[in-house]
Amino acid sequence: MRLTGPELRQVHDAIVQAFSLPDLAQVFQFVFDQPLAVAVNVNQPLGSATLDLLNWAQQRGQLAQLLRALGKERPDSRSLWQVLHSVGLETEPVTPPVSSPTVPRTVEPVSGHAAVTGQPFGKPASPAEVGPSALAPRALDDAQSRVVREVLANFKLDELQLLVADHFPDPFRNLDSFVATHGRIGEAVIADLVRHVNSQHLANELVAGLRSRRPRDPRVQTLAAQLGLLGDAPQGPSPAGHNLSPDLCPPAPAARAPRQASEFAIWLGKLPELQFNLLRAALPLSFSSVPGSGPVAQRAKTLLDWAQGSSGPGLPALIQLARALWPQILTGGAIDAAAARADDWAIPILALRGEQGARPGEGSSPRAEPRAETAENTQAWERAAAALRRLLVAPPSDGGEVPSPGTIHAALSWLAWLRERAPWAPPTAILPMAEGGLLIERETEDEAGHLTTAELSLTNDRTAEFTLFRNHHVIETRLVPWEHAFLPKAFYA
Amino acid sequence: MIHSDSDPIPGQLPRLAEGEVVYRQVSPGGNPVFFQADRDPPLNYTLFLPSRADLDGLSLIRQAHRAPVWAAFRPEQPDVRFRLAVVSVSLLQAIDSEAGFSATGYKATPDALDEQQGEPWAHAVAEHINRPAYDRDKARLKSWAKLVAALVSAGSIIGPFPAPAVNDRYRPSQADNGANL
Numbered sequence: 202m203r204l205t206g207p208e209l210r211q212v213h214d215a216i217v218q219a220f221s222l223p224d225l226a227q228v229f230q231f232v233f234d235q236p237l238a239v240a241v242n243v244n245q246p247l248g249s250a251t252l253d254l255l256n257w258a259q260q261r262g263q264l265a266q267l268l269r270a271l272g273k274e275r276p277d278s279r280s281l282w283q284v285l286h287s288v289g290l291e292t293e294p295v296t297p298p299v300s301s302p303t304v305p306r307t308v309e310p311v312s313g314h315a316a317v318t319g320q321p322f323g324k325p326a327s328p329a330e331v332g333p334s335a336l337a338p339r340a341l342d343d344a345q346s347r348v349v350r351e352v353l354a355n356f357k358l359d360e361l362q363l364l365v366a367d368h369f370p371d372p373f374r375n376l377d378s379f380v381a382t383h384g385r386i387g388e389a390v391i392a393d394l395v396r397h398v399n400s401q402h403l404a405n406e407l408v409a410g411l412r413s414r415r416p417r418d419p420r421v422q423t424l425a426a427q428l429g430l431l432g433d434a435p436q437g438p439s440p441a442g443h444n445l446s447p448d449l450c451p452p453a454p455a456a457r458a459p460r461q462a463s464e465f466a467i468w469l470g471k472l473p474e475l476q477f478n479l480l481r482a483a484l485p486l487s488f489s490s491v492p493g494s495g496p497v498a499q500r501a502k503t504l505l506d507w508a509q510g511s512s513g514p515g516l517p518a519l520i521q522l523a524r525a526l527w528p529q530i531l532t533g534g535a536i537d538a539a540a541a542r543a544d545d546w547a548i549p550i551l552a553l554r555g556e557q558g559a560r561p562g563e564g565s566s567p568r569a570e571p572r573a574e575t576a577e578n579t580q581a582w583e584r585a586a587a588a589l590r591r592l593l594v595a596p597p598s599d600g601g602e603v604p605s606p607g608t609i610h611a612a613l614s615w616l617a618w619l620r621e622r623a624p625w626a627p628p629t630a631i632l633p634m635a636e637g638g639l640l641i642e643r644e645t646e647d648e649a650g651h652l653t654t655a656e657l658s659l660t661n662d663r664t665a666e667f668t669l670f671r672n673h674h675v676i677e678t679r680l681v682p683w684e685h686a687f688l689p690k691a692f693y694a
Numbered sequence: 695m696i697h698s699d700s701d702p703i704p705g706q707l708p709r710l711a712e713g714e715v716v717y718r719q720v721s722p723g724g725n726p727v728f729f730q731a732d733r734d735p736p737l738n739y740t741l742f743l744p745s746r747a748d749l750d751g752l753s754l755i756r757q758a759h760r761a762p763v764w765a766a767f768r769p770e771q772p773d774v775r776f777r778l779a780v781v782s783v784s785l786l787q788a789i790d791s792e793a794g795f796s797a798t799g800y801k802a803t804p805d806a807l808d809e810q811q812g813e814p815w816a817h818a819v820a821e822h823i824n825r826p827a828y829d830r831d832k833a834r835l836k837s838w839a840k841l842v843a844a845l846v847s848a849g850s851i852i853g854p855f856p857a858p859a860v861n862d863r864y865r866p867s868q869a870d871n872g873a874n875l
Binding site: 235238239240242243257260261392393396478479482483488522581584585588589591592597602627628629630631632633634635636639640642644654658668670673674675678 | 713721722725726727728729730731733736738740741743745746772773774775782784785787788789792793832833834836837840841844845856857858859860
C-alpha cells in the first residue's frame with residue numbers, strides 16, 4: 202500500500218487527532234510486538250513521530266496493517282474512518298456505529314495485493330500507465346521545464362514538500378530542506394527544484410508526482426505523454442534538449458553517444474597512469490575486466506567497453522564519475538597554489554596578522570579586482586544570513602549535532618566581514634559539522650575546470666580555522682579570529 | 695601486499711582486501727543549511743574526518759559482513775537514523791596515494807555488535823585516518839577527506855534505515871552486497 206502525498210497528509214492529521222503518543226506506542230507494541238522506539242524517535246512531537254511512523258510502515262509494506270490496527274483502536278472516530286475509507290482501506294460504511302464499540306470489519310488480508318503490487322487499495326493501476334522507474338532517466342527540455350515551473354507555481358509549500366518526499370529516490374540532497382529554507386514557494390525554489398531534477402535526470406519522477414496531484418491538468422497530461430508515462434512512446438521534443446550545457450555531463454542522448462564515446466576514449470587514453478588508476482579504483486566492478494596495469498590507452502578502451510556492456514554502469518555514469526574526478530584527471534594532480542591564494546576570500550583572510558592575534562576589523566588588504574555586488578550576489582548573501590538566523594530560531598531536530606548560538610553569531614559576523622571586503626563573492630554553501638559547528642564555504646571553478654574552495658570552519662568549542670583547497674588538496678590551513686565585533690544590524694533584522 | 699581476513703597474519707588484526715566495499719555511517723544533520731542554486735550542494739567532507747574519539751582510526755563497516763540495516767545502527771545511539779556512504783577499499787587506497795600517505799592500513803577491529811555476533815568482524819578502521827594524525831597533519835587528512843567526499847557521489851549514499859528489529863538478518867544477503875557504489 203502506498204499513499205499519495207495528499208492521502209498521507211489526511212491520514213497523518215486524522216491519527217494525530219485521534220491518538221496521543223503513548224496510545225500510538227501501545228497500538229504499535231500490540232501489532233508489531235516491539236516498542237515504538239524501534240521504528241521512530243519517540244522523543245519528538247506527536248506530529249513528527251506520526252509522520253515517521255507512517256513512512257516506516259510504508260517502506261516496509263506494513264502500512265495497511267498499521268492503519269487497520271489504528272482504526273480498530275478507534276472505532277468511534279468518525280474522521281479517522283472517513284480517511285481510511287477515502288484511501289480505499291476499508292469498505293465499511295463511513296459512519297461507524299457510534300453507540301457500540303464494534304470493531305469494523307476489514308476486507309483485505311494483511312498481506313493483500315496492495316502490499317505486493319505497491320498500488321493503493323481499491324485503485325488498480327491502469328495497464329496503460331508506466332512507472333517512472335521503468336523509463337530511462339532523463340531531464341526536461343527547456344519548454345518542459347517552463348511548463349513544470351508554471352504548474353508548480355500553484356502548489357502550496359507542504360504539497361511541494363510531500364511531492365519531493367514521495368517521488369524522489371532519496372531526498373538526501375536536501376530538496377525538502379531547501380524548500381523549508383526558502384520558507385515559501387517562489388520562483389527561486391521552483392527554479393532550484395527544476396534544476397535539480399534536470400541535473401539528476403529525475404524528470405520521470407517529477408512528472409509522475411505532478412500527475413498524482415494534478416491528474417486533470419492538461420499540461421501535466423501532455424508532459425506525461427511526452428515522457429512516455431502513459432505507456433506510449435515518448436513524444437514531443439527530443440530528450441537531447443536538456444538543460445545541461447557541458448559536454449561531459451549529459452544523459453546519453455543516443456545520437457551523440459558514438460561521438461561522445463570516441464572523444465571520451467581519446468581523453469581517457471591520454472591520462473597519466475595514476476589518474477587512470479584513480480578512475481578505475483572508483484569502479485571496483487570493473488576489476489575483472491580492466492587490468493590493473495598495462496598501457497593506459499589500451500586499458501581505457503577496455504574500461505569504456507566494459508562501462509557500455511551489460512555489466513557496466515553505462516557511458517553517462519562513467520562520464521559523470523570522471524567529471525567528479527575532473528580536476529585531478531585534467532591536471533594530472535598538478536596544484537596551482539598561487540591561483541588558490543588569489544581567491545576572493547583568501548586575499549583578505551590570509552592578510553590577517555598572526556594566527557590568533559588578529560583583532561576584529563583587521564585584515565583590510567587590497568582587493569584584487571574590486572567589483573560591485575550584483576543583485577544576484579545580494580540575494581545569495583541575504584539567503585545565507587537568513588539561513589543562519591533561521592538556525593537560531595529553529596535548530597534542526599534530526600539527531601545531528603546542532604551549531605551553538607555562539608557559533609551562529611560568529612558565522613554571521615564572518616559573513617558581514619567578508620561581504621564588506623568581497624561583496625561580489627558570496628558563500629556557496631553553509632554546512633553543519635559532524636561534531637558541532639558550521640562550515641562556511643565558497644567554491645569556484647575556473648574555465649579550465651580547476652576548483653578553488655575557501656572554507657571557514659567554526660566549531661562549537663570556539664575555534665575558527667580557514668582552509669584553502671585547490672582541486673580538493675589543502676593549500677593552506679590556519680587558525681583565524683573566532684568572530685568579528687562589527688556586525689551590521691541588518692544581519693539580525 | 696594485501697591480505698584478506700580469510701588469510702590473516704598470525705597475531706595481527708585482519709586486513710581488508712582490495713576488492714572489499716565498506717560503509718561509513720553518515721549522521722543526520724549533514725545537509726547544507728544554505729547553498730547557491732547554481733552549484734551542487736557539496737557532500738560534507740567532515741563526515742570523513744576522524745572525530746576526537748577516533749584514536750585508532752576512522753570507523754568503517756564491511757559490507758560483506760553486516761547488513762545495511764545493522765550497519766546503520768549504533769547501539770549507543772538507538773534513536774539516531776544514520777545513512778551509509780558506500781565506498782570501495784580500492785578507491786580509498788587510490789586516494790591514500792593521491793593524498794600522499796606512505797603508510798596506510800585498513801583493518802578489522804571488533805565493535806559492540808561484533809562482540810555479540812562474533813567473527814568475521816564487520817567493523818574496521820582506516821588506521822592512518824586517526825585523530826592524533828589529524829592534529830599533527832591537518833592538511834593531509836583534510837585533503838584525504840575532501841577527495842573521498844568528492845568521489846563519493848550522492849547516489850552512493852543509502853538509507854536512512856529503520857531501527858533494526860530482532861528478526862532483521864544481521865549478515866547481509868547477496869542483494870545487500872549489490873548496494874550502489
